[in-house]
Amino acid sequence: MPNDDKGMRCGSSKWMEGKGPDGEIVLSSRVRLARNIMGMPFPYLASDSQTETINKQVEQVSINLADELGDIKFLRMNNVSPLHRQVLVEKHLISPLLVKEPHNSAVILRNDQAVSVMVNEEDHLRIQCLLPGLQLEEAFAEANRWDDLFEKELDYAYDEQWGFLTVCPTNVGTGLRASVMVHLPALTLTKQINRVLSAIAQVGLAVRGLYGEGSEIIGNLVQISNQVTLGQSENEIIRNLYGVTRQIVEQESSARQVLLNEGRDRLSDRVNRAFGVLTHARLMSSQEALQLLSDVRLGIDSGLIGDVSGNVLKELMVLLRPACLQMEAGRELDGMERDRERACLIRKSLGPK
Amino acid sequence: MLCQACQKNPATVHLTHIINYEQSVQHLCEQCAREKGEFDFGASPPFSIQNLLTGLMNMEAPLKEQLVYQDKLQCEGCGLTYAQFGQIGRFGCSECYTVFSNRLLPLMRRIHGSAQHVGKIPARAGGVVRLRRSIDELRRQLKELVSREEFEEAAVIRDKIRSLEEGGEKGDA
Numbered sequence: 001m002p003n004d005d006k007g008m009r010c011g012s013s014k015w016m017e018g019k020g021p022d023g024e025i026v027l028s029s030r031v032r033l034a035r036n037i038m039g040m041p042f043p044y045l046a047s048d049s050q051t052e053t054i055n056k057q058v059e060q061v062s063i064n065l066a067d068e069l070g071d072i073k074f075l076r077m078n079n080v081s082p083l084h085r086q087v088l089v090e091k092h093l094i095s096p097l098l099v100k101e102p103h104n105s106a107v108i109l110r111n112d113q114a115v116s117v118m119v120n121e122e123d124h125l126r127i128q129c130l131l132p133g134l135q136l137e138e139a140f141a142e143a144n145r146w147d148d149l150f151e152k153e154l155d156y157a158y159d160e161q162w163g164f165l166t167v168c169p170t171n172v173g174t175g176l177r178a179s180v181m182v183h184l185p186a187l188t189l190t191k192q193i194n195r196v197l198s199a200i201a202q203v204g205l206a207v208r209g210l211y212g213e214g215s216e217i218i219g220n221l222v223q224i225s226n227q228v229t230l231g232q233s234e235n236e237i238i239r240n241l242y243g244v245t246r247q248i249v250e251q252e253s254s255a256r257q258v259l260l261n262e263g264r265d266r267l268s269d270r271v272n273r274a275f276g277v278l279t280h281a282r283l284m285s286s287q288e289a290l291q292l293l294s295d296v297r298l299g300i301d302s303g304l305i306g307d308v309s310g311n312v313l314k315e316l317m318v319l320l321r322p323a324c325l326q327m328e329a330g331r332e333l334d335g336m337e338r339d340r341e342r343a344c345l346i347r348k349s350l351g352p353k
Numbered sequence: 354m355l356c357q358a359c360q361k362n363p364a365t366v367h368l369t370h371i372i373n374y375e376q377s378v379q380h381l382c383e384q385c386a387r388e389k390g391e392f393d394f395g396a397s398p399p400f401s402i403q404n405l406l407t408g409l410m411n412m413e414a415p416l417k418e419q420l421v422y423q424d425k426l427q428c429e430g431c432g433l434t435y436a437q438f439g440q441i442g443r444f445g446c447s448e449c450y451t452v453f454s455n456r457l458l459p460l461m462r463r464i465h466g467s468a469q470h471v472g473k474i475p476a477r478a479g480g481v482v483r484l485r486r487s488i489d490e491l492r493r494q495l496k497e498l499v500s501r502e503e504f505e506e507a508a509v510i511r512d513k514i515r516s517l518e519e520g521g522e523k524g525d526a
């Protein structure tokens with residue numbers, strides 16, 4: 001393990017702390033804006049010197065804007081160790097793509113980790129704001145403020161008909177992708193989840209499970225985002241996703257109520273069993289952990305498990321991923337060691353204080 | 354480059370033949386390409402209802418011959434051709450949007466159900482757009498005032514339009 005990772009902690013990001021509005025069901029809200037610089041080849045076609053020019057330009061802008069942007073860091077990916085990069089991915093602050101091709105890419109990170117700007121990812125700039133709970137309008141407002149500031153200093157590629165020009169035609173127009181991460185255990189237990197998810201897909205929103213592919217959604221975590229970026233205004237996109245998310249929150253809430261009314265003992269047994277396993281297991285895979293943590297979180301939200309913070313699912317689902325575990329441990333871990341460290345971390349977080 | 358068939362006209366069509374997974378490219382002028390295309394289709398009809406149905410029922414069946422028309426539309430900014438854009442689905446630079454603009458309408462309509470941005474107009478990059486939109490709006494007002502014979506007001510609006518058209522920023526204040 002490189003030296004610069006020694007003694008580093010994973011720490012926490014703003015979206016992992018606090019609950020936020022509708023935070024029992026909506027874990028986080030994210031908004032990102034894709035922007036490009038006029039007359040410059042897009043990163044995948046650009047030469048090293050061209051991407052370096054962009055990098056320098058954006059770094060200078062971040063210095064010029066220091067007062068307005070607040071407490072920020074400009075991190076060049078070549079100067080960040082592979083493990084630390086992976087930690088940033090696990091915390092959803094940068095994309096896997098930025099790690100895959102770290103050459104001449106960078107990220108501007110605000111101290112509270114609520115706002116980040118990826119440089120030379122798919123597009124020249126990707127401005128992102130990530131907040132806890134259902135706060136789409138707030139996240140958009142902050143990303144939009146940063147966008148206005150950057151536009152003062154950079155020549156954006158913009159066209160009257162096509163709006164903000166992006167590498168991929170699926171992002172053109174607003175360049176806006178808004179998403180929410182929702183926790184839907186009761187809709188899953190009552191077998192309504194597929195009906196709900198296909199209804200979401202029918203209104204033009206994209207739905208995907210958080211980790212893994214296939215039919216099973218690990219940890220009952222679902223991400224919902226807009227697909228259309230052209231022909232709708234930013235406000236329409238945000239309001240539409242907000243409206244649909246509110247409906248999902250209501251459906252999940254009433255499903256939780258049904259479970260409590262009609263099968264309280266069964267539900268209580270299920271969530272407390274999960275709690276028992278998590279507080280006593282000695283080896284724990286991430287998939288098993290996410291599934292059990294989903295149950296425990298449902299138990300906490302329903303008042304069936306006391307004395308544990310409701311944020312536990314959100315924090316742990318990041319902290320127990322491989323790179324974070326190794327960062328915390330301060331050394332590289334093989335698969336078996338990770339399962340052991342993971343079980344240990346969970347016991348510490350959930351166990352008696 | 355001259356047409357490989359007639360050696361007279363410049364080659365503007367690049368025909369890619371894929372036969373049993375082997376690829377070869379012919380550079381032809383438009384006229385020769387059309388003749389060649391007809392000839393090829395006539396000689397060994399690669400496409401028929403029957404072929405289509407077999408194709409549908411047995412996806413494994415290799416395509417005997419596939420003709421791919423490529424044209425030379427290319428972005429000067431980054432060198433990306435329209436054919437490459439079709440293959441990788443990504444633009445190469447902001448210029449590509451201008452060069453390929455005629456062909457983007459159906460694509461964008463299919464992806465987004467729309468081909469017109471209605472969102473944010475950035476302050477600097479959108480300055481011209483903003484200006485044009487406010488002039489359009491003033492012209493609309495002018496027309497209305499004139500039709501109502503409110504000429505004094507109309508004169509004020511007309512002056513505003515003039516100053517916007519001349520100096521841009523001046524009229525904004």
Ligand SMILES: [Zn+2]
Pocket residue numbers: 356357358359360361362381382383384385386
């Ligand atoms: Zn010819």
Ligand SMILES: [Zn+2]
Pocket residue numbers: 428429430431432433444445446447448449450
């Ligand atoms: Zn181009």
